[in-house]
Amino acid sequence: MKIDLTGQVAIVTGAGGGLGREYALLLARRGAKVVVNDLGGGRDGRGGGNAMADAVVAQIEAAGGTAMANGANVTDFDQVREMVAKAKEAWGRVDILVNNAGILRDRTFAKLDLDDFRAVLEVHLMGSTNCTKAVWDTMREQAYGRIVLTTSSSGLYGNFGQSHYGAAKLGLVGLMNTLRLEGAKYGVRINCLAPSAATRMTEDIMDEATFEALSPASVAPGVLALCSQQAPDGIVMCAGAGSFERAYITLTKGVFVGSGEDAAERLLAQFDTMSDRDGEVVPAAGPEQSIYEAKVFQAAAKERLPADG
Structure with missing residues (x-):
């Protein structure tokens, strides 16, 4: 059965380019009205502007869809609440939230400034938390919601030079694991996606062939599935180059050694x-x-x- 999002309202953060742009375009093609959120800064989070979000809105509207641009900074809860309020004022509800906004400031832990560590956590972990909190009551009241958090293999498995990024990304898995329990009886389903994609965040670390294969468009179907009425709940989905996998946190049978001095x-x-x-x-x-x-x-x-x- 084809996924139809007609009548639904979606918010996609970091949707001015790369993965977020593809998510917004795909959700719009499937009938959703889309808030295209993007601060418009560099990949390190500095700077800003509306041009990127406006361009995505124009593309959606040119294809017959409905969208609005929004420049809220996801680290500012008041701005995020205002974004959600504008979506509800225009369209009456919020059904889908895709937390995609992120920054990179890669450095080894020895060379890392703690201000950069905090900045990365603020955008990825607290930014996603702010946006999720801002839609949580609405989704509970309407007894329906689909939330996607963007985790990463850097958090799941580690990556040199990304201690702050990895800490934030695995933190989102912990957030999901509790919110899936708290949202279940209200029809709110929340999942994590760990994408591998060629974007401006990764363009300088991939060769040309890999860059072409790992297109953001190849990841977007995973987001559409997680935003659908048939979405699972509380999973970690990995995605890249059209390949999709599921990651688990497991518990072995272990051993019993008791206590004592030895x-x-x-x-x-x-x-x-x-x-x-x-x-x-x-x-x-x-x-x-x-x-x-x-x-x-x-x-x-x-x-x-x-x-x-």
Whole structure:
């Protein structure tokens, strides 16, 4: 069944170029009215202007769609709330939020200024949190919402020179894992997307062939799927060059070493067994770790009880 977003309202941040632009264009082609948000600055977050967002709006309107440009800074909650209010004033609701705005200030941790660390966290983590908070009550009240957070392989797996970026991006997975639980009964579904794409954020680190294959357009179908009525809830989807994968945070069966003076030494001796992925699980929620560990303890305690005699 073809995904039809007619009558829905979408906000896409960082939509003036690259991935965000492709997301906005695709959502509009499928019938959504789109707020094209972009601060218009450089990839390091400095500067600003409306030209990029205006150009995307013009492209959507030329194709018969409906859109408005917005220059709110996602790190400013008041500006974000005003953006949401304008969307509701014009179109009555907000159904979709794609948190895509981001900046890069890559440096090794040894050379990194903490002001840059904070700036990256502010845009990626707090910016997404601000936008999500601004639409949360609306989506709960209308009993429907689809939210996409942009995570990254840098957060999931690490990347040299991106300690701040990786910390922010994995933080968004943590945000998703709780909000999926809190939004479920209100029809609000939230997911993470980890894109690999050739954009102005990555153009100087890829060869030409890779740059062409990893087009933003090849990632956009993943966003459309996560914004659809049939969207999953609480997943991490990786995407690039038309390939889509799912990332998991798993829990191994582990080992029981108990406590005592030599517990750490016994743990190191069984480190490979603890790390064995055979039989690993994906907990449905955080408390399942404690529940599992309590059961392991209880089983071990039961084995130590003297036999009935």
